[in-house]
Structure formats: C-alpha cells, structure tokens
Amino acid sequence: MVAFVHTGRHRVAVLVRHGVLPMELGIVHQLFKHAESADGEPLYEVVSCALVPGEVRTDADFTLNAAHGPDVLGEADTVIVPASHEEDGSGSDGRLPAPTADAFARIRPGTRIASICTGAFVLAAAGLLDGRRATTHWKSAEHLRRLHPAVDVDPDVLYTDDGDVLTSAGEAAGIDLCLHMIRSDHGAAIANAVARRTVVPPHRDGGQAQFIPRPVPEPRISSTGAARAWALLHLDRPLTLRELAGQESMSIRTFSRRFREEVGLTPVQWLTQQRIERARQLLEETDLPVDRVAADAGFGTAASLRQHLQSALGVSPSAYRSTFRGPTDATGPRSRPSGRDVRRTPGSG
Template sequence: MAVFRYPDRHPVAVLVRHGLIPMELGVVHQLFGRAESADGKPLYEVVTCAPEPGDIRTDADFPVRVGRGPEALGEARTVIVPASRDDDEVHATGHLSPATAAALARIGPGTRIASVCTGAFVLAAAGLLKGRPATTHWKSAARFRELFPDVVLDPCVLYTDDGDVLTSAGEAAGIDLCLHMIRRDHGAAVAASLARHTVVPPHREGGQAQYVPRPVPEPRLSSTAPARAWAEERLGRPIALHELAARSSMSVRTFSRRFREETGLTPVQWLTRRRVERARELLEETDLPVDRIAAEAGFGTGASLRQHLRAALGVSPSAYRATFRVP
C-alpha cells in the first residue's frame, strides 16, 4: 500500500528521530501542508516517518506518535531531516545509528534532501554533504567542522541551496528554507501568499529569502570582533588587512587565521558580504543613485557594485531596488 495518496501533489517526507524538536516538525507541516495553487489546490502532501514507527520522544513533555516507517523515504520527492536533542552519537563520533543509516539508504536517486538546524549533522554523516556548501546552528559550527572537514560550512547564512541538497541554520531558519523551496517550486506569489496566511514574513529583514539570505548575528566574544566592529563603521572607505590586524594587536598572518576560525570567512570575503548588505539596505531604504550607494558601501564605482550584487544575489541594483524598495 502506497504511503502517499495524492499523485498530483509533490510528496514530502519528514524523517523524525527521538529527541525531536516539535517546532521543526510543525514548521514543515504548516508551510508545505498549506501551500496552494492560485485555484486553491494543495501542492504538497506531507507525511511524517521514523526509522522505527511508534511514539517518538520530543524535547517537550509529550511524544509524537508516528505511524509510518522509512518506506516513506523511498516514495518522497523531498525529504526533510529536522534536528534531534538525542543526536549525541552523531555529534560525538560523526556516525549514524544503524536504524537512521538504513532509513536514509531508502532515499531514491534525484530526491531533494534538506535539513533543519543540526539535522545537517545527519546529512553530513550520511556522506550527502561532502564537498558541498552547508550550514547549521552557529553554536554547533565548530564541532561540525571538526567532524566533517570535507564539507564547505558557512555558519553565517540562514540556509544554503546546492540544488538537490539544502541546509538551514536554527529552528526559525527552517521557515526561511521551507519558503525558499516552495518559492523555487511554484514561484514568489505562492510563497508570499503562504507567508501572509501563516503570519510570518515572506523575507527576513527586508530582503527576500529566494536570494542569498542575511547573515545571522556573529558572536561578539571573540578576538577579532573589535576589528569587525571598527570595519563596519568604515565600510565606505578602503580597509587594508594590516589595519584590521592592528586593531586586534596581531600580525596579519595570525589575524587572518583567527578571523577565519571565528567567522568561517577570510577578511576579504567578510568585507564583501558586509558591503553587499550595506548596499542592499541603501537600495531598499533610499533613493540614492547607484554610484552614490557604491561609494557609501565601499565598492567605489557603480560598475563594481553591479558586479558584486549580481554575483551575490543574481540581480542588478536597479532590479533589486524595484523589487525591495521600502515605500
């Protein structure tokens, strides 16, 4: 007997394990489960499954009863893996339990796979993230790097999209990721309507989630934090690496190494991201000409701003402003 009942809907399977965080399961059902076409037809069928059906412990004071087993993974076109508070083994060793490994082995070729929060540890342990971009909760980033050095971890984004494999940061970033996947599948109008219905923002901090999302706040208790704070106040002028290193009383070599350890980025990459963010803010909130925005964001010329914005977001400054200009 088939797990999914509606052949005209995109089948989504959520793989839960003991220690489930209920919000992460609820987000998937709330968003995919309510997504509708313009004529009101449901677009997805969402089912919850577990390596072994039955009562699944959560980190709250109630269990979740799951009636479907891992066979659902073989029928799904999208599989989503939320985090678990009981993932001590994978966090300690980087290895999956036999039951979880066997469940993931049922996923068919071409299936889209996504994780929420530290669910990325499960995808990495299964070998699905090798050589690919990924993110996870910033508190777990250091441990993730230790266990999976072959994954291109970026702890400064809300989610990553590498085509058939996607990852998101904390619990709330799962909302951004789900809306992004729905937008990718069915367009901005469907995702925006769904966001309004669910009473969540369709995009975070004035930017749209279908583009590279905003960075999450970085921990301030770090040795390079003062240099980053100093640079953020001076994005409009050239900033040399030796200036940043001097702000932290380090050699350039030590500063560069420490900076990458703390942010996951080189100083140049970090400055470019911050300047793109500044340009986005000015495009959204002001009517300044592009050349002026380029100067204030530190790109120097309008041509340089256009190049960096297109590389980061896939759009020109004028197209971005037309979409996101705050009235």
C-alpha cells in the same frame, strides 16, 4: 504501520527521530500545507515518518505518534531532517547509526534533501555535504566542522542551497528555508501568500547573518527601520547612503554601523536584495518588458538587471519569467531555474 497513499502532489517526507524539536516539525507541515495553486489546490502533501513507526520522544514533555516508517522516504520528492537533541548523527566517529543509514539508503537518487538546524549532522554523516557549503546552528558549527572536515561549514548564513541538498541554521531559519523551497518551486507570489497566511516575513535571504549574540546595545538607540521603509517606497530611483542616513538623522558612518547590526547586511547589499525581490515579483506578476522591470526595480538598465539576477539566481530575466509564468502542472512544482547555492552577499562578513 499505516499505508502511505499519496495524491500525486509533490511529496515532502519529514524524518522524525527521538528528541525531535516539535517546532521544527510543525514548521514543515504548516508552511508546505498552506502552499496552494491559483485555484486553491494544495501543491504538496507532507507526511512524517520515523525509523520505527510508533511513539517518538520529543525534547518537550510530550511524545508524538509516527504512523509511517522509513519506506516513506523512498516515495518522497523532498526529504527534510529536523534537529534532534538525542539523535543528531554527531557521535564521536561522525557516522550514521545503522537504522538511520538504512533509512537513507531508501531515498531515490535526485530526491531533494534538506536539514533544519543540527539535522545537518545527519546529512554530513551520510556524506551528502562533502565538498559542499552548508550551515547549522551557530553554536554547533565548529563541532560540525571538526567532525566533518570535508564540509565547507559557513556559520554566518541562514541557509544554503546547493540544488538538491539544502541546509539551514536554527529553528526560525527553517521557516526561511521552507519558504525558499516553495519560492523556488512555484515562485514568489505563492511563497508570499504562505508567509502572509502564517504571519512570518516573506523572505530573508539565505546570506543574511545568523543572530549570534553581540554586546547589548546602548539604551534608547535609534533604529534604521524608518529608512528601510522609505527605501522600499523609492526603489525605482537611485538611493544614496546620505539620503538613507538622513531619514534617521544620523551620520553615514553611524547609520551604516547600526544598519549592519540590525539587518546583518550593509545598506547597499540590502538594497540590492530588495531590488532583486521587486524584479522577481514584476517578472512573475506582470507582462512589463525587461527594461521596464529593470527601471521599476531600480537597476536602471536591462543589462544591470540581467547581471544581478544571474549572480543571485543563476538565470536570466527571460528564463526566470518563463519558469514562473509559463504553463505548469498544478499537481507539482515547476522545474527549478537552476541548482544554486544561496551565497552570503559579498562583503557581508
């Protein structure tokens, strides 16, 4: 076993098991590796470990060599469990295999633990999801619910955040979850820089619907993309459904239906989400007073901004700005404003 010499940065340990999905392992390494401070210093170190060091089968036609064993889990600040097509912790009794249970026993209290896709079965089998809201790939959601009835399984979201325990849906949702953790640790500017570097969308809210198969749409159906682009240029002013639908030359009813089909949210929910992101950016990157931030983001008043930010993130605008613009140790993440569940927007399904 190769010794793990950490650098003092936030340590992310990825537990790989036989049958691991290579994409999910790569997601974690690529995204956290590219998170850098303003002076270019890496903010995380990422290391993969296995239950037994050595060769690990993947679900593809190649194997991986894991140099580290489960001791790494005891030295991690964040532990991430990707899916495995061989060892998903979802046996008929819903219990963890003994080697996995022994590995989890090494994790220190207070360590942030996250799963990607069916890695949620491991967290559930370890008892970490009891009484919590969690998600997994929509194909496996019902199985997770039957096997672990104490878990509040929500198959309609991309990821959930309960503070120190997080879960995500299928592979691509793992990207959203990792960016969400980076954003929670270091703010939207750094998370957006990581997204740009890896050429992925900078933010998809955890409450956005999973892309569950639906009937094939009519050919040559119009998109609502132009209306969304137009709205982003006019977030600072009141926007009506009639104006948005007019950008696509659609009736309000048709526009609302197609918008929901494409985005997974209603137009109003999506607008609120975009305004919150705009407010977060302004709070992080400018010294504008809160009432000006509220106006530029389209909330109108500081009180409205306060209400929406509190509902979405659990913090006030001043607390958010203090967290992400205040002094920080470049070798580790800022304290998170609060442990919170990334909820589905009310009325989104």
